[in-house]
Amino acid sequence: MHLVIDTPWDCTDHASTLKASGARTVIRYYNHVNSSQLPQKRLQAKEARTLAEAGLSIGVVFQQRGGAKGHIEDLTGP
Numbered sequence: 001m002h003l004v005i006d007t008p009w010d011c012t013d014h015a016s017t018l019k020a021s022g023a024r025t026v027i028r029y030y031n032h033v034n035s036s037q038l039p040q041k042r043l044q045a046k047e048a049r050t051l052a053e054a055g056l057s058i059g060v061v062f063q064q065r066g067g068a069k070g071h072i073e074d075l076t077g078p
Helices: 012-020 045-053 065-070
Strands: 004-006 025-030 057-062
Touching: 012 045, 025 045, 045 057
Parallel strands: 004 025, 025 057
Antiparallel strands: none
């Protein structure tokens, strides 16, 4: 098992299994817009609590349009 997992999928139901398999950190995502293409990519409070309670560290990446076409305003507050 990898020590760090980077995934766009909700890990709520797998937190204990990930920890038991040797994972230490889960990297997830958030953004200003709840994408209709992949809404589960966005970290939600319940998932964060579940991962933390399982003893996993959480790394969160802000990703909004991936900076496409120079949208620097994505890095300002909502």
